Amino acid sequence: MWSVRAAQLARLCFIVPLVLAILVLVTWLSGRWQLGTVGRGDVPMAPTTAALMLVLATTGLRVQSRGWTRSSAVVGVIVIAVGTLALWWRLSALESALVRVFAGGPLTRDAGPVGVMSPLTAAAFILSGLAVLGQHVTDARLRQAGTVSATLAASLAASVASGYLLPASVIFNAAVPMAFVTSVAFVLSSLGLVLSGDRSDWPLSLLADVEGQGAHSRRRLRTGVVALGVLVTSTVLGAATLYLVSSRLDARRAAANDLEAAAESKSRDVARWYRERWGDALAIANSSLGSDEMVEFLGAAPGTQTPERLSRWLAMLRDSYSYSAVILYDEHAVARLSEGRPGRIVARPALERSARLKQVVLDDFDLRDGSGRRQISFIAPVLSAEAVEQPPVIGLIALVVDARDDLYPMLASWPFRNSAAETVLIEQDGPDVVFLNDVRLAGAATRAMHRAAMSTPRLVAAQALAGTPRVFEGLDYAGERVLASARPVDGTPWHLVAKKSTTEVYAPFWRDVRRTGTFSLLLIVITTLGLAVISRHQRLRALEGALAVERERHNSTERLRAAMGASLDPFAVLDDQGRIVEWNAQAETTFGRTRADAFGLPFTAIALVPPHDAEYAGALAAFARGEDHPLLRTRVSVRARRRDGEEFPAEVTVMPVRLRPHVTFSVVVRDITERVAADAGIRAAQTESERLLDEAERSRRALLTIVDDQRRTEAALRDSENLLESRVLERTVQLESANRELEAFSYSVSHDLRTPLRAIGGYARMVVEDYGGALDPEGLRRLGIIQREAGRMAVLIDDLLRFSRLARQPLDRELVDMTALAHGAFAELTGDLARSIHFVVADLPPALADGGVMRQVWMNLIGNALKFTSTRDCATIEVGGSATDHEGTYFVRDNGVGFDMRYADKLFGVFQRLHSTGSFEGTGVGLAFTQRIISRHGGRIWAEAAVDAGATFYFTVPVGPEQTA
Amino acid sequence: MTGRPPRAAHPDVLLVEDSEQDAELTLRVLQRHELAARVVWVRDGAEALDYVFGTDDDGQSPLAAAPRVVLLDIKMPRVDGHEVLRRMKSDRRSRHIPVVIMSSSGVEQDIAWSLAGGANSYIVKPVGYDAFSETVRQVGSYWLRVHQPAEGR
DSSP: HHHHHHHHHHHHHHHHHHHHHHHHHHHHHHTGGGGGSSSSSOOOOHHHHHHHHHHHHHHHHHHHHHHHHHHHHHHHHHHHHHHHIIIIIIIIHHHHHHHHHHSSSEEEEEEESSOOOOOHHHHHHHHHHHHHHTOSSSSSHHHHHHHHHHHHOOOOHHHHHHHHSSSSOOOTSHEEEEEHHHHHHHHHHHHHHHHHSSSSSGGGGGGGOOOOOOOOHHHHHHHHHHHHHHHHHHHHHHHHHHHHHHHHHHHHHHHHHHHHHHHHHHHHHHHHHHHHHHHHHHHHTTTOOBBBHHHHHHHTTTSOOOOOOHHHHHHHHHHTTTSSSSEEEEESSSSEEEEESOOOOOOHHHHHHHHHTTTTTTEEOOOOOSSOOOOEEEEEEBBBBBSSSOEEEEEEEEEEEEEEHHHHHHHHHHSSOOOSOOEEEEEEEEEEEOSSSSOOOOOOHHHHHTTEEESSTBBBBHHTTTTTTTTEEEETTTEEEEEEEEEOOOSSSEEEEEEEHHHHHHHHHHHHHHHHHHHHHHHHHHHHHHHHHHHHHHHHHHHHHHHHHHHHHHHHHHHHHHHHHHOSSSSEOOOHHHHBEOOOHHHHHTTOOOHHHHSSSHHHHHBBTTTHHHHHHHHHHHHTTTOOOTTSSEEEEEEOOOTOOEEEEEEEEEEEEEHHHEEEEEEEEEOHHHHHHHHHHHHHHHHHHHHHHHHHHHHHHHHTOOOOOOOHHHHHHHHHHHHHHHHHHHHHHHHGGGGGHHHHHHIIIIIIIIHHHHHHHHHHHHHHHHHHHGGHHHHHHHHHHHHHHHHHHHHHHHHHHHHHHHSSSSOOOOEEEHHHHHHHHHHTTTTOOSSOEEEEEEEOOEEEEEEHHHHHHHEEEHHHHHHHHOOOSSSSEEEEEESSSSSSEEEEEEOOOOOGGGGGGEEETTTSSOOOEEEEEEEEOOHHHHHHHHTTTTTEEEEEETSSOEEEEEEESSSSSSGGG | OOOOOOOOSSSSSEEOSSSSSHHHHHHHHHHHHHSSSOOESSSSSSHHHHHHHTTTTTTTSSSSSOOOOOEEEEEEESOOOHHHHHHHSSSTTTTTTTHHHHHOOOOOOHHHHHHHHOEEEEEESSHHHHHHHHHHHHHHHHHIOOOOOOOOO
């Protein structure tokens, strides 16, 4: 997607310069090169530039479809070569010849040659050529350098183009400018080259997809952004500089034009004025004014009366041009008659010179001596009218002008608005230059300033007298920097200088500097901010990508670890040296080392027993060297070792994984201790059963000697098996801590109670045996009671032992027909009973119980009922029951003596009796025994009764076998 | 016969019984049926071991006394019957002497333990006198008359 769009854009970037180059060539060929310029200061694209651009753009277009080929490389070389030639050897001669062919002669425009390749253009061509060549090399750094040079070319051209786009023309003083068209063509072609470059190269890389790239590329990104910022900044500054250079030139040119115009018009004015005054004097000199009256007057002695006519004539003369005074001198230069404002006496040397040369003479001595007087005199000789040939001078007439009234206003007036411009009239006076008019500096300084040495450096007036160019810069009399235009005033000894302070001349330029500076700074700040935003965005994307990659890596590691943890077998990952890098929980348990402990340890050394450790170490090393080994990729039975040194049988599978450039091994260890033990158990069981079979065989043979019935032998065998089984179960039961107390109790009962009882019975018997004859019948009867009671106590003790044994006896549960049991118990108990008893049995639900002990329950409960109804004439015993999903409930109800419910809690205690022994027989064990049986079945027993109103005993037996107490 | 009997080289029966009454009943039966001429009665396991091995037994010298049969109660003060049985059956000098456990206890654990420890027989003393005297008579007649001890003993 990106490359397609980039190629389309690059194509557009090359098509425009191509079209421009063709159009420019057409204008040259048709002799209308002016069409290729914009505005007044512009030059057209040179024909050589156009031709080279044509080649470059064509190649760029070709590259988009065919890629970088050998021909494009050749074009790159050509472009560089031509650019270098233009830059160093100046092809201008050749080019000028070319231009002559096209245009019929050398062309210049605004001091620059036209049709010659600019050095800037040549530099841009060299950069473009380098960019083209850069795309042909495989080295990424060189390629990047090529793209950078294309970017620089674009930047250079953009500088020039923006200089044009600003409202000023770019002309380098005495240099060949790059044409606007050329700059536009280069901006586009260089962009095209950048776009044709590799996407990963700067500056395109700044826009590229940076997700998932590392810290290195983030650093590159930062560098790239900074570089682009520097480039944009220098482009902006370059354009600004070009604009300002142009602005300065414009300001200077405008001022120079003004000054030149002023100097020209004023010098013309001054020259005309001078010529008129000179003409006046010439007219006097040639008018043969030496009338009789004048001759007479001049010839008379001074002090004679002035003729009326002469005075009128002088007055008329003075008024004809409003001279400040007209003075008549005699031939000896003595003033005889003065008309007008009395002024300084005209310089005598000038008078004498005029008289001698019989010519009009200018006396501008006042202007030169710095006296402050500003009097200019034109001295005309008055010639005698009598002699035609060589007429003698009879007198002199001086036409006196006050420059302040006449000449200076002419100099001070300017044809344009002006504040700092000044016109100065100067004249050389020996080694000095004399300022003839009032300079602006007023007061005391004026006198010192009216004259300066010609040798004063950079003095404008001196340069003007030396005949330097019409417009030049220098220092004026006050030492101020000025721009000046000077010219000699025709027909006079004077020179005229029009000058203007450079401060004022360049004021528009400085205004532009301020404006452009602010604008550029703003542009740079905006660009920097924009780049910062891009950079930040890209860096965030890069970081996000890196984060995602890292998270994915972390997740996969976690997944792997979770998968390893889920393994039932110990699992380890080893590096190429056989060191443990992963170690799952099962391995921790099996080998007794935590993951942290095991990390980095050599697996074979810590987990395997010789010789397996060395064998496996060799196998790992072999694979790491690149060889295979038969121990790898197969399951091998070995002896493994735990941390405490305990050895155990195991199956080891080592799978090598070659993850270039690394090698890792995954190791699965299966602890087969239990399996081996199980095998041993099976073997032991086999041995045991063989032994039992042997034993059975022996028993069989032994019994065969007594009875030959095989079934009896088998029964005996079965019995012995049953015995064995019951012993095992009994032993299991004995291990139950809950029975320990009962154990001790029954032990003490069986031993400690029986021994004295035996003694009682035994000694009574001994008395009867040994001394029976000595006793009377009453004595024998009493000894008999002792023996009988001892015997009863023995029964009690046996009951108790039976009761305690019940706790240890395992229950053999099966489905028991309770109805039959109840009937059986009743029948057994009443077998030899003479009483009439009403016995009612409902259909009872079957119970999951031990039939033997359950029979005891019925015996006890029905026996109790019989016992406590013995005093009733018509005893009724009712047995019933019901069942739910999880238990069966049974009851035995009688109409006997009952009991007080207040004592119900004592009913099921051992040896607890609610009736005296005298009234009802019993040991007090029966109900305790019954309750024990029921509770061992997981059921409950309780009773409801009232004194003399019968009793009902209820009990439940759960259906499920798992509720065994 | 009461009190500590004089040490005889080879008594017929060594009766180890802490209950004076049981001992008297047993002796009475044995005497009435003329089963044993020499019966030595000691009250507990410590006395029994002293009697058989001597008070300063070094483990090597001949036994102080080697009865033809030992009737041994289990529950006794100081040293109980299990310990006596263990000592006698683990010593090669006394291993051949038959030991009959006579206990009031019918506890399975005692029976199993005694038989595993090498007891030659285990008898539960009946409570009733008739049954008791019959049992003692049978035991005495078997071990003192029917049983054939090892050669030279």
